[in-house]
Amino acid sequence: xxxxxxxxxxxxxxxxxxxxxxxxxxxxxxxxxxxxxxxxxxxxxxxxxxxxxxxxxxxxxxxxxxxxxxxxxxxxxxxxxxxxxxxxxxxxxxxxxxxxxxxxxxxxxxxxxxxxxxxxxxxxxxxxxxxxxxxxxxxxxxxxxxxxxxxxxxxxxxxxxxxxxxxxxxxxxxxxxxxxxxxxxxxxxxxxxxxxxxxxxxxxxxxxxxxxxxxxxxxxxxxxxxxxxxxxxxxxxxxxxxxxxxxxxxxxxxxxxxxxxxxxxxxxxxxxxxxxxxxxxxxxxxxxxxxxxxxxxxxxxxxxxxxxxxxxxxxxxxxxxxxxxxxxxxxxxxxxxxxxxxxxxxxxxxxxxxxxxxxxxxxxxxxxxxxxxxxxxxxxxxxxxx
Numbered sequence: 001x002x003x004x005x006x007x008x009x010x011x012x013x014x015x016x017x018x019x020x021x022x023x024x025x026x027x028x029x030x031x032x033x034x035x036x037x038x039x040x041x042x043x044x045x046x047x048x049x050x051x052x053x054x055x056x057x058x059x060x061x062x063x064x065x066x067x068x069x070x071x072x073x074x075x076x077x078x079x080x081x082x083x084x085x086x087x088x089x090x091x092x093x094x095x096x097x098x099x100x101x102x103x104x105x106x107x108x109x110x111x112x113x114x115x116x117x118x119x120x121x122x123x124x125x126x127x128x129x130x131x132x133x134x135x136x137x138x139x140x141x142x143x144x145x146x147x148x149x150x151x152x153x154x155x156x157x158x159x160x161x162x163x164x165x166x167x168x169x170x171x172x173x174x175x176x177x178x179x180x181x182x183x184x185x186x187x188x189x190x191x192x193x194x195x196x197x198x199x200x201x202x203x204x205x206x207x208x209x210x211x212x213x214x215x216x217x218x219x220x221x222x223x224x225x226x227x228x229x230x231x232x233x234x235x236x237x238x239x240x241x242x243x244x245x246x247x248x249x250x251x252x253x254x255x256x257x258x259x260x261x262x263x264x265x266x267x268x269x270x271x272x273x274x275x276x277x278x279x280x281x282x283x284x285x286x287x288x289x290x291x292x293x294x295x296x297x298x299x300x301x302x303x304x305x306x307x308x309x310x311x312x313x314x315x316x317x318x319x320x321x322x323x324x325x326x327x328x329x330x331x332x333x334x335x336x337x338x339x340x341x342x343x344x345x346x347x348x349x350x351x352x353x354x355x356x357x358x359x360x361x362x363x364x365x366x367x368x369x370x371x372x373x374x375x376x377x378x379x380x381x382x383x384x385x386x
Contacts (some may be wrong), residue, residue: 005301006332010339012297013304013378014291018385022340026218026318028382030272032279037271050243051267059211060277061228065195065203069236071229072265074271076192076214079227080108082239082263083210084160086231088188093159094151094360096185098128099349100367101164105190106350108212114159117151118351118361125309126370127171128163134179136362141183147155149183151360161185165194165204167376168220168317169308173199173207181191188212191230195220196284196315205230210239215269220283220317221276223269281359282316286381290314294377303330306374319377320346333375347376 018022041047054072061070073079089095091113097105099118106116120132142152149158161180163171173189180187189209191197194204195213205211215226229239241247246260265273291314292309298305303321308314323329329345336343350356350372351364 003335005034005298005303006335009297009303009377010336012293013336013341017378017382020340023342023378024380025342025344025376025378026219027383028222029283029381029383031384032274032275034275037275038268041268041271047268048266051270053267053270054265055185057213057223057265057270057273057277058228058276061230064130064277065213065230066206067203067211067230068233069229069231069239071236071239071243072270073227073229073263074265075225076216076227076280077104077108077138078243078261078263079212079214079229080162080188080190080192081111082261082339083188083212083229083231084108084112084114084162085242086229086235086239087160087209089159090157093157094154096128096133096158096161097190097350098164098367099351099358099361099364100126100166100346100370101350102347103350103353104192105164106163106353106356110355115189116350116356116359117158118359118364118367120362120366121166121370122172123366123370125169125171126166126168126306128161128176128231129366130172130175130179132362133161133176133354134182137179137183141364147184149185154360158185160188162188162190163258164190164192167306167320168194168197168305168315170194170197170199170204170312171316172309173204189230192227193219193317194315196280197317198313200311210235214271215276215353220287220315221273221280223265223273226265226269226273233243280305283381287316287379290379291319294319294321303332308335309326316379319379321375321377322370323373323375329373329375336364342378344376346371346376 025096122129189208189211191205192214211230213228215223243263305318
């Protein structure tokens, strides 16, 4: 690996962010109406799960993503859990997903007492591969007499397919929709990282039966914590009921008609989200400009810039490079972090974690290759100058 290339990268990042101090991977930026909106929730005393900002945040998100409904939750993992429940995932089922993902994807599956089934990704998207999915289903799955897709070896129902839009880059949604419709498998999008990303002109999260978005502190906009379920209007009403402890409206009685979840986003957090949404176009423009600079900087080097897939417009939530091999990846990580520039490898493959090591899987050679070579680069919006 060329140390000249790495040193140029370090110098560029420090110049871009205007500091020699520690540069994080992705820090939140608050330069709009955040303080004013949060203060108004305190003044009103409506800081919990009821308030104008919860409703406004949901309305803003539905309008932006082009979905019929958006239901705010306490975090993205809760949104994933509820989405899977509403998609029909039951104890003992299998849920198709990718091994190259953040652990919350698989944890949400386990919250339903189901198990992940790992399928390989496409290198062009870093998302679940329709070709690998179709191949696995043709070889190992079938439909029973009720036209339900099952794993032939175990007889277990395959009740959902949950691709993840890795680092904000849309997965091959047209291909995934085609395969899932052919096999009768509900598509649930893990859109935690892809707010502001579009596939063939439509926002990610608007293709599946449901989708989940995250507003963690490191996402493109943040509510501190927070998440959102995206779905149709009828499913949205059901999601809101489940996430508010399944409490039926009544002037004074506590009436709950099923086991629900205390998953609603507090109004004080939603106030932060509304202010951040107002700045989303500006954030996206700045992040695309940074991606353009990384692309030019890394051109004609041994590092392959991870770019948006054809036909997509990515939010470039986390920029990334693919190194020639694991040794050069480790060297890049070591030199950058030693120079106050935070870089990170991709997550360990989920099938390598002890709690998911026993799970069924297809051939994961592309996932393995990416995990050995990928490095994330600082990608946040520039902080407010003090």
